[in-house]
Amino acid sequence: MDFSKEKGEFYNNLTKTIRRHIVKMTNHAGSGHPGGSLSATELMSVLFFEHMNVDPDNPDWQDRDCFFLSKGHCTPVFYSVLAEKGFFPVEELMTFRDVDGRLHGHPCGEHIPGVDISSGSLGQGLSVANGVGLIAKLDGSNRRSYCMIGDGELQEGQVWEAAMTTAHYNLDNVCAIIDWNKIQLDDFVENVKGVKNLGDKFRAFGWHVVEIDGHDIHAVNEAYKEAKRTKGRPTAILAHTVKGKGVSFMEDTHDWHGMAPNDEQLEIALKELA
Amino acid sequence: MANQEAPRKGFADALIRLGEKHDNLVVLDADCAKSNMTNLYKNRFPERFFNIGISECDLVGTAAGMAVAGKVPFANAYANFLTGRAFDQMRISVCYSNNNVKIVGHNAGTSAAQEGATHLPLEDISLMRSLPRMTVIVPADAVEMEKAVEAAYYHEGPIYLRVGKLPVPIVTKKEEPFKIGKAIKYREGSDITIISTGIMLDESLKAAGELEKQGVSAELLHIHTIKPIDKEAIIASAAKTKHVITVEEHSIIGGLGSAVAEVLSENQPAKLRRIGTNDRFGVSGKMDELLDLFELRAHRIISTANELLGHRVTS
Ligand SMILES: Cc1ncc(C[n+]2csc(CCOP(=O)(O)OP(=O)(O)O)c2C)c(N)n1
Ligand SMILES: [Mg+2]
Numbered sequence: 001m002d003f004s005k006e007k008g009e010f011y012n013n014l015t016k017t018i019r020r021h022i023v024k025m026t027n028h029a030g031s032g033h034p035g036g037s038l039s040a041t042e043l044m045s046v047l048f049f050e051h052m053n054v055d056p057d058n059p060d061w062q063d064r065d066c067f068f069l070s071k072g073h074c075t076p077v078f079y080s081v082l083a084e085k086g087f088f089p090v091e092e093l094m095t096f097r098d099v100d101g102r103l104h105g106h107p108c109g110e111h112i113p114g115v116d117i118s119s120g121s122l123g124q125g126l127s128v129a130n131g132v133g134l135i136a137k138l139d140g141s142n143r144r145s146y147c148m149i150g151d152g153e154l155q156e157g158q159v160w161e162a163a164m165t166t167a168h169y170n171l172d173n174v175c176a177i178i179d180w181n182k183i184q185l186d187d188f189v190e191n192v193k194g195v196k197n198l199g200d201k202f203r204a205f206g207w208h209v210v211e212i213d214g215h216d217i218h219a220v221n222e223a224y225k226e227a228k229r230t231k232g233r234p235t236a237i238l239a240h241t242v243k244g245k246g247v248s249f250m251e252d253t254h255d256w257h258g259m260a261p262n263d264e265q266l267e268i269a270l271k272e273l274a
Numbered sequence: 275m276a277n278q279e280a281p282r283k284g285f286a287d288a289l290i291r292l293g294e295k296h297d298n299l300v301v302l303d304a305d306c307a308k309s310n311m312t313n314l315y316k317n318r319f320p321e322r323f324f325n326i327g328i329s330e331c332d333l334v335g336t337a338a339g340m341a342v343a344g345k346v347p348f349a350n351a352y353a354n355f356l357t358g359r360a361f362d363q364m365r366i367s368v369c370y371s372n373n374n375v376k377i378v379g380h381n382a383g384t385s386a387a388q389e390g391a392t393h394l395p396l397e398d399i400s401l402m403r404s405l406p407r408m409t410v411i412v413p414a415d416a417v418e419m420e421k422a423v424e425a426a427y428y429h430e431g432p433i434y435l436r437v438g439k440l441p442v443p444i445v446t447k448k449e450e451p452f453k454i455g456k457a458i459k460y461r462e463g464s465d466i467t468i469i470s471t472g473i474m475l476d477e478s479l480k481a482a483g484e485l486e487k488q489g490v491s492a493e494l495l496h497i498h499t500i501k502p503i504d505k506e507a508i509i510a511s512a513a514k515t516k517h518v519i520t521v522e523e524h525s526i527i528g529g530l531g532s533a534v535a536e537v538l539s540e541n542q543p544a545k546l547r548r549i550g551t552n553d554r555f556g557v558s559g560k561m562d563e564l565l566d567l568f569e570l571r572a573h574r575i576i577s578t579a580n581e582l583l584g585h586r587v588t589s
Contacts, residue, residue, distance in 0.1 A: 099564070105389040105558045108390075120392030155328040185305045193326065
């Protein structure tokens with residue numbers, strides 16, 4: 001079911017705000033990863049504002065839902081969503097990658113409220129998500145465990161070791177979100193080392209698979225609901241997205257994987273995101 | 275100011291020159307070909323370049339297989355993910371099997387800069403040094419890098435080569451011979467020995483010059499090969515000066531400082547201070563800011579020398 005008109009309006013505004021943060025933060029730092037942040041904006045916004053059971057005033061609360069950004073380079077979108085959700089002041093976003101700040105290039109689980117684990121070495125998140133999922137079952141807790149993974153990141157063997165663990169232990173409280181933007185650092189994923197038939201791969205590993213347009217807020221919302229409803233096995237949300245979504249010159253290219261806009265480019269980007 | 279050049283550029287240039295001469299040279303990368311500049315080799319020799327994707331363990335294993343098949347593979351990835359993640363593949367498929375694989379760890383030291391702790395390799399030398407049969411080379415600049423790549427190719431056996439990303443001053447000379455395992459003496463001195471590796475040669479040269487003005491005669495040894503280390507050079511210098519400082523863009527645990535401590539304590543006990551990062555993770559910052567933060571600077575070498583020599587320091 002679609003969001004109400006008001007809700008839809010709210011998310012349109014929120015995702016625009018977050019995209020503006022992303023380009024401003026990377027411009028401020030002179031480095032960082034706008035491409036994979038812009039592709040994940042709807043997925044992250046709807047997750048944190050609609051589904052994650054968290055309390056920004058009490059970020060370490062025991063029974064909270066956990067989120068693990070396995071593709072740790074996408075801190076611009078992660079920090080922006082956390083700040084907008086109230087985990088820390090929005091103004092702090094403009095200390096991104098500063099030597100005397102805490103908003104490091106990759107998330108640090110020790111220092112940033114709302115960050116449940118340090119990441120940035122690709123491939124490690126799903127194992128951690130499984131750890132929370134297993135203990136939630138052991139403790140009889142309803143908490144859920146979410147993990148966002150890049151499509152290039154799927155080339156790390158550990159992802160598939162973990163995917164077997166999730167299914168083997170029937171962890172229906174674990175949800176993997178694949179930001180399937182078709183591009184990694186060097187090139188298109190299919191040119192580097194393809195991950196074709198991704199749905200079949202996850203299904204063969206024992207997962208329930210939902211395939212959606214990752215920029216359609218209604219579809220994203222329904223996918224998270226379906227994951228919650230699905231019992232006895234984990235759910236993988238395969239989200240078709242566009243790397244660099246929302247900024248015309250960043251869209252669908254590997255050039256903006258790890259490059260920051262200069263002042264001129266920032267101005268154009270902000271106009272497009274007005 | 276001295277000429278600056280990115281060590282990775284020297285690496286890529288040398289690789290292509292060797293590739294032109296030797297068609298058994300193959301290059302692998304783990305989705306960082308743009309950043310590691312191995313895409314230059316790819317453009318020149320597309321059929322002898324393999325992007326294995328974001329799969330460092332697979333990368334090292336594949337390189338081992340290529341060595342078994344008779345090629346000389348250079349396996350490239352960011353230093354941390356390569357040495358940390360694929361350590362066991364290096365241990366078994368490369369070193370224990372004695373395969374002729376060149377492991378190239380990029381984004382070395384503070385050159386990972388704003389990427390922060392996950393990407394700053396401050397333990398890679400330590401890990402690689404512990405592997406039997408592994409030779410560990412840490413060049414000072416792009417000029418020495420070119421010679422190191424050449425030497426690595428002609429050396430029979432596993433090598434770890436550490437390559438920085440961002441431009442640093444050129445301080446070595448083209449005509450200076452490069453021999454694996456052989457230290458290079460940059461200054462004669464009698465009061466204290468400074469032993470540097472990698473890009474720390476630059477700050478060490480500055481420190482030695484400044485110490486001279488203060489009336490301290492510093493000898494400067496540049497150790498580009500951390501393993502096997504040039505024991506004779508270290509022992510001879512320490513026998514003369516009795517005071518030693520090591521300087522590295524790496525943890526003081528397990529790297530150059532540890533290697534020198536091992537040599538000195540068994541052969542020629544001397545007063546020793548190790549300068550490097552002190553059992554800590556990195557943070558995000560510009561390369562210069564990180565070098566300041568970690569105090570990998572000439573002023574620290576100078577104050578350490580004076581402290582070690584028991585001089586009162588007026589600053
Ligand atoms: C283990 C590891 N290897 C390599 C890298 C360097 N790296 C950072 S991002 C990236 C590409 C990621 O592509 P993808 O997973 O598709 O992410 P997205 O498109 O969402 O940005 C690479 C190779 C890393 N961070 N960790
Ligand atoms: Mg991608």
